[in-house]
Each structure stands twice: as C-alpha cells, then as structure tokens.
Amino acid sequence: MNTILVTGSNGQLGNELRKLAKDYTDFQFIFTDIAELDITSPLAIDEMMSTHRVQTIINCAAYTAVDKAESDSEIAMRINAKAPQFLAEAAKKYDALLFHVSTDYVFSGQGFQPYKEDEPCAPQSAYGLTKLKGEEAVINSNCKAVIIRTSWLYSAFGNNFIKTMRKYGAERGFLKVVFDQIGTPTWAGDLAKAILDIIPQTKPERCGIYHYSNEGVCSWYDFAIEILDKSGIPCKVEPIETKDYPLPATRPYYSVLNKSKIKQDFKLAIPYWKESLSKCLLEIETMSL
Numbered sequence: 001m002n003t004i005l006v007t008g009s010n011g012q013l014g015n016e017l018r019k020l021a022k023d024y025t026d027f028q029f030i031f032t033d034i035a036e037l038d039i040t041s042p043l044a045i046d047e048m049m050s051t052h053r054v055q056t057i058i059n060c061a062a063y064t065a066v067d068k069a070e071s072d073s074e075i076a077m078r079i080n081a082k083a084p085q086f087l088a089e090a091a092k093k094y095d096a097l098l099f100h101v102s103t104d105y106v107f108s109g110q111g112f113q114p115y116k117e118d119e120p121c122a123p124q125s126a127y128g129l130t131k132l133k134g135e136e137a138v139i140n141s142n143c144k145a146v147i148i149r150t151s152w153l154y155s156a157f158g159n160n161f162i163k164t165m166r167k168y169g170a171e172r173g174f175l176k177v178v179f180d181q182i183g184t185p186t187w188a189g190d191l192a193k194a195i196l197d198i199i200p201q202t203k204p205e206r207c208g209i210y211h212y213s214n215e216g217v218c219s220w221y222d223f224a225i226e227i228l229d230k231s232g233i234p235c236k237v238e239p240i241e242t243k244d245y246p247l248p249a250t251r252p253y254y255s256v257l258n259k260s261k262i263k264q265d266f267k268l269a270i271p272y273w274k275e276s277l278s279k280c281l282l283e284i285e286t287m288s289l
C-alpha cells in the first residue's frame with residue numbers, strides 16, 4: 001500500500017484530498033497541517049518520513065497570502081521555498097515521490113498565448129518569486145518530483161474569490177471587478193483528483209513540471225458574473241481596469257496555462273471551468289444548509 005503524506009491539509013487543496021481519500025483504497029493517507037507537521041522543520045519531516053515509511057508526499061502547505069507576502073517575504077520564502085527544499089531532501093533520502101504545487105504567478109503575465117512548462121519565468125510579486133524559488137529547490141535536489149503549477153484555485157473550503165463575490169454581492173448588490181487579468185479558474189476538487197490519478201502513473205521519465213487548471217479562459221470579471229448568476233445573487237458588476245484597483249502585489253495580466261503535457265502524459269480529461277464551478281457552488285450551498 002502506498003503511504004501518502006499530505007502537508008497543509010487544512011487548506012483548500014488538502015481538504016479536497018481528504019474528501020477523496022475514501023475512494024482511493026490502494027493509498028494510506030497521513031493528513032497533516034502545521035500542528036502535526038511544520039514543513040519548515042527538517043527534523044520533524046525526517047521523523048514523519050521514517051516513522052510512517054512514507055512513499056509519496058503531496059505538498060499542499062504554502063504561504064498563499066499574495067498581498068501580505070510583499071511585506072512578509074521572509075516568512076513566505078521560508079514556507080514556499082526553504083520548506084520545499086527540506087521536503088525534497090527527505091524525498092530523496094527515503095526514495096519517495098514528491099508532488100509539489102506551484103502557481104501561474106511564476107510567469108510575467110506579459111504573454112498572450114497559454115504558457116508552456118518550459119517558458120521563462122519572471123514573477124512580478126514576492127509570492128511568485130518565493131514559489132519559483134520553491135520549484136528550483138525541488139528540481140535542484142534531484143529527488144523524484146512532479147511539480148504542478150495551477151491557477152486561480154478555489155474550493156468550498158477556506159476563503160477565496162467565490163466566497164468573497166457571494167458575500168459582498170449579496171450585501172452590496174454592486175461590485176467592481178477587474179476585466180484585464182485573464183486566466184483560468186481551477187476547482188481544487190479537480191486538481192486533487194488529478195494528483196491522485198497521476199500517482200500510480202508516475203515514472204522517472206514523467207517527473208518534472210506540469211500545468212493544470214480547468215479548461216477555458218476568462219477574466220476575473222467574467223468569473224464574478226458567472227459566480228453571482230449561478231448563485232442567484234442579483235448584483236450589478238462593473239468591469240474595471242487593474243490600475244483602478246491597486247493592490248500591494250502585482251498580478252500577471254495573462255496567465256493561462258497550456259495543459260497539453262499533463263493531458264498527454266497522464267491521459268487526463270479536464271473539466272471546463274463553468275462545469276466545475278457549478279459543482280463547487282452546489283457543495284457550498286449544501287454545506288451552508
């Protein structure tokens with residue numbers, strides 16, 4: 001039986017993995033968050049790996065407060081860059097496979113065609129830089145690793161853009177949302193399933209960087225309208241430019257990910273973003289009953 005250590009499992013992706021665990025009976029899961037395993041501690045990682053004979057690590061732990069990272073870059077670097085190095089070193093020592101999750105924010109966002117895995121990175125924010133350093137640390141360790149870059153992640157767990165739009169849309173009936181940042185939303189439930197389906201197919205030649213998001217493309221404005229429409233929340237949405245909504249961290253204008261490689265290597269069928277949004281909204285509504 002493949003023993004899988006999941007880090008940061010109280011977050012969006014980690015919770016989706018917890019939800020799916022019962023369907024993957026060939027895997028034995030150890031779900032941890034910072035209280036059980038602080039990934040910035042190499043000693044704690046080593047102990048966890050040896051005690052439980054871990055064969056696969058799925059690293060969902062991260063510092064994800066994109067704007068706060070601008071003023072908190074030392075902590076963000078420790079969690080997003082140094083800790084993945086510790087996990088990668090442990091994976092190498094115990095001959096385990098490491099799944100590490102990264103972000104579209106490693107790209108400049110100045111492109112206009114979906115980004116492939118080998119295109120040059122040029123993060124525009126402290127968060128993006130820490131995530132790129134994390135990727136580099138994993139690659140430089142030479143452990144068996146699959147790095148999955150994803151974008152605009154959401155789920156029924158935790159706080160995210162969907163929850164914000166529903167809350168303020170219902171309270172205010174009027175929202176302004178940027179229309180000049182283009183990407184693809186990703187339901188963490190789909191990403192969690194993709195990771196679990198990939199694990200048995202992973203071979204040394206299939207290690208490396210992959211891109212995964214839902215299918216399709218939209219702006220945050222389009223995403224907001226779809227969320228509010230599908231939620232039945234009457235709310236007027238005004239499209240605005242990024243310059244009219246200044247935030248501490250610079251976001252990429254265009255960060256659509258090209259997913260050809262992951263679809264081809266692992267025969268994945270990826271759902272369209274609107275279909276997955278409907279599933280997540282149904283879960284949110286069921287959970288709030």
Ligand SMILES: NC(=O)c1ccc[n+]([C@@H]2O[C@H](COP(=O)([O-])OP(=O)(O)OC[C@H]3O[C@@H](n4cnc5c(N)ncnc54)[C@H](OP(=O)(O)O)[C@@H]3O)[C@@H](O)[C@H]2O)c1
Pocket residue numbers: 007008009010011012013014033034035037038039040059060061062063064079101102103104131150151152153154158188
């Ligand atoms: N969210 C997005 O839009 C997005 C987009 C692209 C890529 N990603 C990447 O996708 C991955 C999963 O993101 P997510 O949205 O599921 O993140 P999340 O909801 O923020 O979950 C991260 C979890 O890691 C925990 N954590 C923080 N520091 C830790 C430490 N030192 N040791 C162990 N656990 C720690 C967090 O605890 P606390 O909450 O207590 O800090 C939280 O439970 C991350 O690598 C992220 O960079 C996310």
